[in-house]
Amino acid sequence: xxxxxxxxxxxxxxxxxxxxxxxxxxxxxxxxxxxxxxxxxxxxxxxxxxxxxxxxxxxxxxxxxxxxxxxxxxxxxxxxxxx
Numbered sequence: 001x002x003x004x005x006x007x008x009x010x011x012x013x014x015x016x017x018x019x020x021x022x023x024x025x026x027x028x029x030x031x032x033x034x035x036x037x038x039x040x041x042x043x044x045x046x047x048x049x050x051x052x053x054x055x056x057x058x059x060x061x062x063x064x065x066x067x068x069x070x071x072x073x074x075x076x077x078x079x080x081x082x083x
Contacts, residue, residue, distance in 0.1 A: 004041035011039040013057045028052040 014024055021039070025032045030052060037043035038053065043055075047061075054061055 002041070003043065007039045007041040007043070009059075010035075010053060010057065013059060014039075017057060023051065024056060027056045 014021070019027075021035045024030075024058060025035050030049060034043065034045075034049065035053070038045055038049075043046075043049075053059075061062050
């Protein structure tokens with residue numbers, strides 16, 4: 001996913017929740033500038049930062065195996081990934 005697409009998703013979800021960037025910053029313990037950068041696709045968030053924002057917005061971060069040239073995606077055990 002591109003940074004711009006991620007930013008669009010975060011901005012839309014924040015607006016759906018009817019909260020400002022300032023409110024989201026306070027709730028996720030981040031700076032308003034950091035959130036602004038994320039929403040405009042300029043940010044390069046750590047997993048920790050993204051996890052905080054997504055947690056407040058009720059979003060889930062998922063890793064989904066895809067086909068790699070010449071290799072089949074690894075089988076995953078849902079029980080192991082959900083623990």
